Amino acid sequence: MTEHALAAPNDREFKLFQQLILQRLGIHVPEQKKTLVSNRLWKRLQARNVHRFADYYDLINRPEEQRELTQALELITTNETYFFREPRHFDFMREQFLPAKRNQSQLRIWSAACSSGEEIYSIAMLLADQRGNGWELLGSDVNQTMLDKARQAIYIDDRARHIPAQYRQRFCRKGTGPYAGHLRVNPELRQKIQLRRIQLHEAFPDIGRFDLVFLRNVMIYFDDNTRADVVRRVTEVLNPGGYLFVGHAESLHGLRVDLKQVMPAIYQRRS
Ligand SMILES: C[S@@+](CC[C@H](N)C(=O)[O-])C[C@H]1O[C@@H](n2cnc3c(N)ncnc32)[C@H](O)[C@@H]1O
Incomplete structure (x- = not known):
């Protein structure tokens, strides 16, 4: 033995x-x-x-x-993530969400289980490219080690292969010396995002309201009660008409919440 x-x-x-x-x-x-x-x-x-x-x-x-x-x-915790994961969400942002919000002076978006940061920087790159300014982005996770990695924003080249080449050029720097084979997200984007430790299964701190929340590939780990409770509280921090993105393998089926489904894995708060 x-x-x-x-x-x-x-x-x-x-x-x-x-x-x-x-x-x-x-x-x-x-x-x-x-x-x-x-x-x-x-x-x-x-x-x-x-x-x-x-x-x-x-x-x-x-x-x-x-x-x-x-x-x-x-x-x-399982922290698997990558840049521009589930690209339909980013297509929806570019094609529908951002054009509809063109006249809104400030947008607030929350990446609610951002792991090592790939998700939040994907959102940030798209916002910087398509909108320029007028956005706030909060990233949170329960895992402090992952948040520290997100803050560092250093990724091995192979993990960055899903970043469109044009974004890689514009928003990232190639590492040299001990960081050869890595890239780092530019300080302008790093400074734009806020990162903090938030446990989804507990009452949220005062984080305000959001126009869009990414709650992707985390609910699969929760039991039914926790999932229902988290979705209810996330819905409460959405502005009326705000969107919730969940992982394509996740479903809100059977949950009594004030959300309507607009596309696979995309929900919108009714009132
Ligand atoms: C598989 S990753 C998903 C990352 C990213 N959202 C994506 O879709 O690529 C799941 C993340 O959820 C976080 N997580 C697990 N339980 C959590 C909880 N109760 N509160 C906040 N984050 C949690 C983990 O630490 C992990 O970083």
């Missing part, structure tokens, strides 16, 4: 982590994901020289182990 197999969580241990993750992240981890969770946490057990998941659970619940708890939770 390998060392790893010895440390696999038993049912009671897995339930403890399941509850902790639900409570702290609003994320429901089904039984089938047990191996995934234990594989992700395994390196922390090793780093802390702990051999059983129950002991690691006790450790991260100590008040002086907040950092360790944060690290553990950050290993649980």
